[in-house]
Amino acid sequence: MNDFTPEQLAEIRRKQKSRALVMALLLGALVMLFYAISIAKML
Amino acid sequence: MASKAYLPATTVTADWRDFLALTKPRVLTLVVFTGLCGLLAAPVAINPVLGFTAVLCIALGAGAAGALNQWYEADLDAMMRRTADRPLPAGRMDRQSALHFGVGLGAFSVILMGLAVNVLAAAILTVSILFYVVVYTVWLKRRTPQNIVIGGAAGAFPALIGWAAATGRVETLPVLLFALVFLWTPPHFWALALYINTDYARAGVPMLPAVAGNRVTRGQIMLYTVPMVIAAIAPWPMGLTGAIYGVGATALSLIFALLALRVGLSREDDQAKMKPERQLFAFSILYLFGVFGLVVADKVL
Numbered sequence: 366m367n368d369f370t371p372e373q374l375a376e377i378r379r380k381q382k383s384r385a386l387v388m389a390l391l392l393g394a395l396v397m398l399f400y401a402i403s404i405a406k407m408l
Numbered sequence: 409m410a411s412k413a414y415l416p417a418t419t420v421t422a423d424w425r426d427f428l429a430l431t432k433p434r435v436l437t438l439v440v441f442t443g444l445c446g447l448l449a450a451p452v453a454i455n456p457v458l459g460f461t462a463v464l465c466i467a468l469g470a471g472a473a474g475a476l477n478q479w480y481e482a483d484l485d486a487m488m489r490r491t492a493d494r495p496l497p498a499g500r501m502d503r504q505s506a507l508h509f510g511v512g513l514g515a516f517s518v519i520l521m522g523l524a525v526n527v528l529a530a531a532i533l534t535v536s537i538l539f540y541v542v543v544y545t546v547w548l549k550r551r552t553p554q555n556i557v558i559g560g561a562a563g564a565f566p567a568l569i570g571w572a573a574a575t576g577r578v579e580t581l582p583v584l585l586f587a588l589v590f591l592w593t594p595p596h597f598w599a600l601a602l603y604i605n606t607d608y609a610r611a612g613v614p615m616l617p618a619v620a621g622n623r624v625t626r627g628q629i630m631l632y633t634v635p636m637v638i639a640a641i642a643p644w645p646m647g648l649t650g651a652i653y654g655v656g657a658t659a660l661s662l663i664f665a666l667l668a669l670r671v672g673l674s675r676e677d678d679q680a681k682m683k684p685e686r687q688l689f690a691f692s693i694l695y696l697f698g699v700f701g702l703v704v705a706d707k708v709l
Contacts (some may be wrong), residue, residue: 384423387424388424402461405455
């Protein structure tokens with residue numbers, strides 16, 4: 366890992382951050398979906 | 409450039425957009441539309457949340473199939489201009505990530521469908537994913553010029569799944585809608601293949617125009633159009649739909665058949681002059697959206 370140039374590291378960090386953000390949004394959406402499904406199944 | 413050798417670049421640098429691209433988002437448009445129409449045309453009203461979940465699962469399952477298709481065909485995609493910039497051939501992602509993503513997404517879509525909607529819809533979704541990946545991608549695509557016919561079956565499942573999600577059953581109308589998409593795919597795709605140069609031959613995929621020639625392809629287009637028109641019109645005389653669908657689908661099918669006939673009678677080999685083929689391809693998209701829209705309109709109005 367020491368062989369990464371600063372530019373490569375910055376690029377990797379940027380992509381990791383964007384992936385983590387998208388994953389967080391998806392998980393949040395799934396929580397809401399599962400909650401809505403639970404309510405719908407009870408009706 | 410020594411650092412490049414140590415870069416597990418493809419695992420680390422894959423962007424979330426690359427994972428999205430694996431799902432073939434443009435193909436999902438048709439999948440979601442036909443799945444939604446199958447759901448809305450069903451005689452049983454489904455809870456909107458569960459209906460949304462069903463369509464979401466159909467889209468995720470189709471996305472998983474697309475990802476597994478790209479995982480398996482990375483070598484082939486690298487040889488074709490249209491697909492060379494996909495995440496795997498372009499080197500933005502490693503194959504293992506694509507495989508894990510495809511399997512994970514597919515399993516998630518099936519489990520969610522089974523738990524939230526019903527087991528029958530989940531079972532058909534499983535069959536559709538496996539059919540596209542195993543039967544079409546792995547087994548037949550590189551072996552037979554009828555490959556697109558098999559691919560068409562995979563694209564025909566969403567309407568059936570949508571109906572099964574709402575009713576818990578498989579009935580005649582969704583089976584006819586399945587047959588319609590199945591029989592629509594060859595004329596739709598071969599019309600395009602006639603007037604554009606695909607790289608399939610160079611990549612070793614036996615597409616019909618390259619293998620059998622334009623004349624045979626035109627004959628096959630007409631051959632598939634006849635049962636397609638029958639499948640499209642049949643729900644009306646069978647009493648499965650009303651006049652709104654019957655009149656609309658008959659009119660659209662007649663236009664499709666006339667355009668296919670013009671293609672069938674053409675002997676043009678200059679791609680720049682293949683106007684009937686271009687018209688048939690353009691109309692075929694409108695046709696499918698129109699017929700499925702009519703199924704829903706007939707039910708709602």
